Amino acid sequence: MSSSEARTRPEREAMERSPEEQREHERRMVAEHYQHDVDIFSMVLDSRLAYATGVFHRPDEDLETAQSRKFARIQAKLAIGPGERVLDVGCGWGSNLLYLAEHTGGHFHGITLSERQRDEALRRARAAGVLDRVHIEVRHVEDLALEPASYDVILFSGSIVHMHNREAVHQMVGRLLRAGGRLLISDCYYPAESRGDRESAATHYIFVEALGYCRLLHLGEELSLIERAGLDILHVEDLTSSYVLTLERWIDNVRKNRRRIEELSPGFSRVLQQYMTVAKLSFARRTALEYMILATKGRPAVDVAAFPILPPGYEEGSR
């Protein structure tokens, strides 16, 4: 594990801060992006406001289709039973949390660094009639003081990238999950070989100016931290090409709504289009990679061998 090796300037700066200072830094800098008017994100994202990659089967599909498929896939991977407790770290405007609340009988705890995200997620929970099973609050992940074995599922979708202190985060996940508990992460990673310019102005722009703080690990480093927290890796899938398409859809939505976005938040349409374009080019060139990871604490609740991965035209029983 080489978590002590910094790959970017923001990462080096973070390492010079104490854990407490870094926590405050994330609290302040990361929240900023997500504190923009939810109406802006409504013009750019899908109807549930998922701010992470969708799952595209074909390049001509629309964003709504790809995000619906992603929600359904996450539901299948997590197999949340009635009464099971779910923690969504970085729940945003509640996209995954509320989809899962509407489609399973679980109980949900969401945390975010943005008051506006919390307010919108709660408003949507009320509208969906699931507020009785949903608790959402503004809190940093490292400030969660909970009993061990408090959750059956812990979810990070497009959020763990903002967390510098990954070892502590994974140790906490290992502690908070019950036996049979599941961890799901959907986020971006660097390839292990040094590919692309990680010290470029473009990298700094996206990691700091646009998004406050980002730390991309190598996939192997994240998996190793998960394993060392006592979990077993069940399934990893590459969603890099889906993320390129997702970013293209978002960029086109920024273009279509540029004037209205500028009315709500002058200068923000540029920030969105610029950082999304940097990201799109990085994922298209595979200098950054997008993965969805599923891990289990103890015996798996879901049988990944039964996931339908089949060639076209395959029929069960044929040889």
Place this chain on the structure above:
Amino acid sequence: MRQKRGMAPDTPISDTLATEVRRIFAETLRLRIEDVSLDARLDQPHLGIDSLMLIKLNVALEEAFDIALPDFTTPEASTVRSVRDVVALVSEKVASGPNGGAR
């Protein structure tokens, strides 16, 4: 009105548009407009354009002219090498109507 070599003869490029494109280059790159000649190449060292600058130019031009442009850094836009090429591309997109060329 002048015409750019290689472009369809019925696509005139106005001096106003060329000046506006140069102004946006100068503003984005923090140069004086005099330093952004039409013949300047995007990869010319004195312009100091890195990939982020190219993206910022893309976005600033889209915003100013209400058009959609291909990314200057992708093969799709490999014919865009000089400021003059950018002017021609913008002119072509503007001619194809509001939000012209939007995919």
